[in-house]
Amino acid sequence: MKNKSLIQLAGLLGALAVGIGAFGAHGLQPLLESHGRIDTFETGVKYHFYHALAMLAVGIWSGFQPDRKWLKPALWSFLVGIIIFSGSLYILSLTGISWLGAITPLGGVAFILGWFFIILAANIDKA
Incomplete structure (x- = not known):
């Protein structure tokens, strides 16, 4: 995905x-x-917003250092986290379907992985 597309997303x-x-x-x-x-619901919105901002930072960073291979996994992890974590909280809040709470932590793991990928991107020179 190109830098412009990352920023637009x-x-x-x-x-x-x-x-x-x-x-x-x-x-x-x-x-x-x-x-x-x-x-x-508010928790879902907060994490959605935090990670949209993180994706913006990754998009800007990738424009300056496009060879950092860990930036794309960070972006995709944040996107998956928004979909699973925030999405499940939105649906749970609106429908009361409680089993969705069981998948919410998977989105949290995706968020955590995204932040670890940021660490790798910062510490590994063009790897």
Whole structure:
């Protein structure tokens, strides 16, 4: 994926985080309150936003150092984390389907791996 595409993807995910958060705070509040899941929804939005910003940083970094092979795995890990972690929390919050809580940690592991890939990208010279 090219640097421009990485930055565009991060921008799209950031815009989605803001939109989902705003819609949750205003349009979905009664539904979230009925399921007792406002905090869960907000956690999904926070991690979604944090990792959209991390993806933006990776996109910018890859523009300066495109040979850093660990940057792409970091990006994909953050994307998978957003989909699984935040996505499962959104669905859990809106539907009350509790078994989704069992897959949420897989998204958390993807986030953690993404940060470890950042460490590798910073420490291994063009590897």
